[in-house]
Amino acid sequence: MPPYKIPKRVKFRKEMRRARDRKATKANYVAFGDYGLQALEGCWLKSNHIEAGRIATMHSLKREGKLFIRVFPDKPISKKPLEIRMGKGKADVDYWAARVRAGVILYELAGVSEEKAREAFRRVSMKMPVRCRFVTRRVEV
């Protein structure tokens, strides 16, 4: 298994599934960088999606700028193997995912021009399992 991000320690080995179609009430604005990539739908974002997005940004920007990853895959997703009978308890953990609600900022970029950030996030959005859009810092009072 490639070395994707997973938690160092957890309280429980497995977790219930819970809803994926909620709307974000927090983490829905650009907080650290200048530009962000926002998920427009809810999903379980796998650790390999997050890593693919990070690599796509690095390749696009050629290590220019600073990338902030705003999501962490801390939800264990279990899956039964193929051709196995139902029952006999909950299956083993298959992968780790981040719970993403509609509106959550996935990545942020600082120290690059808007043009470069747009191009980088355009490539990242192709790696994501949900529709995404480019956002900037919002008006604050």
Add this chain to the structure above:
Amino acid sequence: MQHETTTLIAERRERLGSRYAQRLRAGGRLPAIVYGHGETPIPVAVDRKLAVQHIERGEKVFNIEFDGRTETVLVKDLQFDHLGTEIIHADLTLVNLNERVETNVHVHLIGTPKGLKTEGALLMHPTTQITIECTVTNIPEEIDVDVSELDAHESIHASEIKLPLDTMKLVSDADAIVAQIVVKNVESTGEEATVEGQAAPEVLTEKKKDEEKD
């Protein structure tokens, strides 16, 4: 500083709650609440297009007409939708023009820092707005900060910002970093995995084998 004060025509909201607020938004109105000066909070609705247009321009002080009276209000807080783009509610506080108020002001960085010539240097501005205390008539739209003399590994703190008027007072944390030049380690490839390959995380509530035997 804001020169002309926009007047918003408001009507009092008789029916309250999210259902009626949604209907107002669908009809092009923006639900808001007016409070302050010891008065009972008054729920109102204003023209959404006009209000949002001026708020997005950075205006904070408005004249508001409702119930046959005109009051000066300051935009205290805004509520956004789940995508963080549409303003869905505004908090307006009653103010006098000569009253001293605390308000957030956007910090605008001017110039190209000389430290950016260093390889791997990045201009970061963790704090994009600072809180100041000033009279309502003197609220600046933004505060300009010259960063052209900023060198690598140097930073500008909120306390170092020169406020436009002497009567203005900084309220936010004086040590907050407004702009800094950080230098990334150029030698790291950025390709390597972010965390060492780990089979499974440690489970805190799992019983150890020795405990089970007991």
